[in-house]
Amino acid sequence: MSLTRRIFLRNSALAVVGTAAVPSFLTRAAFGVAEGGMSNKRLVVIFQRGAADGLNIVVPYAEPQYYALRPSINIPRKAVIDLDGRFGLHPSLAAFQPLWQQRHLAIVHAAGSPDTTRSHFDAQDFMETGTPGVKAIEDGWLNRSLHNLPPLPQKSAFRAIALGPSVPRILSGSEPAVAMNNINDFSVGGKNPKASPAANAFEAMYDHSSDSVLHGTGEETFDAVKMLKAADPGKYTAAAGANYPKGRFGESLRQLAQLIKANLGVQVAFADIGGWDHHVNEGATEGQLANVLSDFSQALAAFWTDLGNLGEETVVVTMSEFGRTARENGNRGTDHGHANVMFVLGGPVKGGKVYGRWPGLDQSQLYEGRDLALTTDFRQVIGEAVDRHMGNKNLAAVFPGFDIQPGKFLKLLG
């Protein structure tokens, strides 16, 4: 792209928003020049909403009991992608295989929230607040993880970002967070310069509003709109080989990669993917779970490819509110269970290994006689990322009430 075209793009973008002065660092950001001294470490959290079936995702194929519990929906031994002789990936996770081989992808099995609820809503809330069993906590751990971090050299409206129509619990709290459904229509009145007066009036209204809820969000919104226009992330197209699948999740990650590549100061980000609650006809190597797994893994693999070198400073953690019953139910599906599997992907990850203690699937080993038992609290996993990767040592504040000991980390980050 020629310089003149760049300048044109930038200025026409600024003209749309109009009003207040644009900080000078934005112009640099728009050119993609990395800020000296700006912390580029970032943590991306992916939530699989609906309780993913961990036992069919990372399959304990060496356990005869697994096949006994799931006569019609098991993943046959010969169909799994072997990981270590004990566990294998569901074949629809083929996109993860290179990441595993390159040791960028680690797995933690039998992990999750220790709370015993089997309510989707409560369990998701608990994993987002980071305080299982405690409902009084209003803010999310991902938001709190930004407390006490050294401030960025420049304020960024994109420090905490959720891809979606609303700010989820995990990112709500005192640190400003922005929800973006689609970066392409994140502006007032479209791209037409005519909209400028309206945008100005709205900004003035919300900036001076005494409505505390709307005022705060309004302020963050207009900051973000201005930054986004200046940086024009649309010009950061997906890297070669980054083939995002169609659909909302792939689109979320594609746009997140654009924001990261546009050097907008993203430190923590969140995206979610639904469609995991398979009470009926879950399928085995093919079927409902297989379909959503393809979407999930292809999108993440594309995101990783797309980030390129920026992946070195990125850690992605996946989680789901609870696992599913070890036994299949009467409808070739599974009901709500307990422990699950987590993926950790990133530059500093010591991948190619299944972490966590495997509790076994014998009747006596199952939690309440029906579910995979929990051996790793999910806070141990994300705590390590917050501490070791993000550099926030004050874990007691991020996970109140949880006795988290860095000595007990799984050491999955190098």
Next chain:
Amino acid sequence: MTSSLRKFGLLLMCVSLACAVPRLLAKKKDKVPASSPTEQKRAVHALNRLTFGARPGDVEQVMATGVDAWIDSQLRPERIPDNAVESRLISFRTLRMSSREIVEEFPDNQMIKQVMDGKKPMPSDPARRAVFQVQIARLQDKKEDKKEEKKESAALVPAQAPAPVPGSPAASDTAKTAEELAAAAAASGDAAGNAPNNLADANAMSASSSASTSETSMAPPAEPKSTPVDDPEARRREDRLYADLKVQGLIDFPPDQRYKKVMTMSADEQVAFADSLRGGKGQEVLAGLDPRQKETLLAMNNPQAVVSDELVQAKLLRAIYSERQLEEVMTDFWFNHFNVFVNKGADRVLLTNYEQDVIRPRALGKFEDLLVATAKSPAMLFYLDNWLSVGPRSMQALGIPPRAVGPYGPYRPRRYPGRNPNANEKRKANSGLNENYGRELLELHTLSVNGGYSQRDVTEVAKVFTGWTIDKPFEGGGFRFEPRMHEPGPKFVLGHRIKPKGEEEGREVLRRLATSPQTAHFISLKLAQRFVSDDPPPALVDRMAKTFEKKKGDIREVLTTLFHSPEFWADGTYRAKVKTPLEFVASAVRATGADVDDAMPLARKLGDMGMPLYGAQPPTGYSMKADTWVSSSALLNRMNFALALTSGKVHGMKLDVTQLAGGPPPPDATSALSALETKLLAADVSKQTHDSIVAQIEAPAKTRAPDQPDKNKKSPQRKPADVTRPPDASTIAGLLLGSPEFQRK
């Protein structure tokens, strides 16, 4: 004018009948504390909370009626004539059809397959026939595509992933598992609809890119190389081109001939015609047709979308135009409480009846009636999978053939494997409990998550409801109790022993749940959250719960307690709630008095705002609290919607902002602002909002031109005219609808 007089007359009648409620109200009114808001503010508040927003003139009308009398009238929707909205809904035929009729006229894939396979006759009516023909042709196309893909991806597997996936066994397994997948997807209706397409696309892509490399070494000998791939593709492209021309030509005919032309097209042409309607296109072709013809043509493209589109349109039109506003608000409340997701299989065609026959008639009735009606509704039975739940020791699970014993007779828990060759197969598919409904019944419908039940209670409740199933769900059948699926023996629910008595067990559990104090509290809390504030005062919730218990779950009584509570009328409650996207969109349209002809564009906006109607996938439904709906994305969407609405950029409606602003002739900006503040926000506008708009009006050049630190950055492309024109009435109206105060109610 006459209609409002009539309404007033009705109210007078109601009062003169001296029924107990108005008198009670009058008494309560005396008790309202001295600091109570003025009558106008009370009217605004009542309209904010009991309706989808005030229309021009509503505040005056409520004041004339008397706020309390008006509230009472809203609690008796059956006495409010609602002809205006009914005439707007007249063209939506599916609203007046049974589920069975809907399925027959707007078939799903199951039904289409049955006709395709000759299990059901092709309808003789040409309109219905056209719908089936197109769908069958498309299904056959898809089948062929799949075959092609399967051949190629089977050939490709070893090339792509050499180590872990053994080549030939996987390839030979594919057919079996693919069939299973198809069966599973068909049976479940496949909630995550587009996932398989993604997969297919990905396969297709990789297939074409590396087909040449794999060809030599990998193709299994049994599979000869397929016929040239681009042959059918080319034919299809040609068809499409031809059809496009034909569709272009259609527009020139008068509506009736246009319709007849389509009906007499060949099947291939009809397919191509239907393709041209994809993605909401082809509106010109549909213009001028009568509703039934329009429906048929739309159904040719996507039969089931006609059903859900009509439902969605009806919901918006009722929210905007119904005089029975509280009934609509409560219908929305209960639908959301007993949420069912429209895109789960058969629910696409079951929701119309669910809302019309199950929810709306009971929206202000007894909670227990509502609970029982939802429990028995095919929509809920399907959504939460209960229709498939089988007692582990039931006759069906044990494989006892139907005629071995009478339906209630004793049986020996022994298998008869030889009797029925299919018994084993059936047992595998449907032989156990499904806890989904049992859990959500306790957690979301009645006791709430803190209601003191255990996992054991969930399992026992699931056993109680085994046998509550649907008679032919894909043919629009109704509730059926199937004794063969029902778990025998007593159950223990929340410390009570439920005696074995078949279907009655479920009724007993529902009765216990409906009369539980936990349920009374939970429902009262949710109602108070909807009508009062996100964190309603506990004392109010307790009083509502008391009414709930005393009046046996009478929802009208609980609401009466709420609407006459000091908490509801407290100053802090006024505009304390942030509107949901639906409330925002409906209230904006109501405020402007727009005449909506096609509500689909509004529905699509709601999708952009994260609240597609009937589109909440989890059983929790949508949140009614501010934190969910206040975000950057949401605010921008609302501002943009407000501007688009008032400048006539939302299609499907007529809107005269000039008139709203006091014209014609178009008033000057300052008087337009003043008129619009009165009309859109009952003249209760914050200084900040007012000043921000005035600033735009008064000093256009100064504030509207971007104030940039670096002059060199000014783009030569900028047109000065665009930024110096003072905002007109439509922009001012848009700014007011996008203002912080309009986001609240």
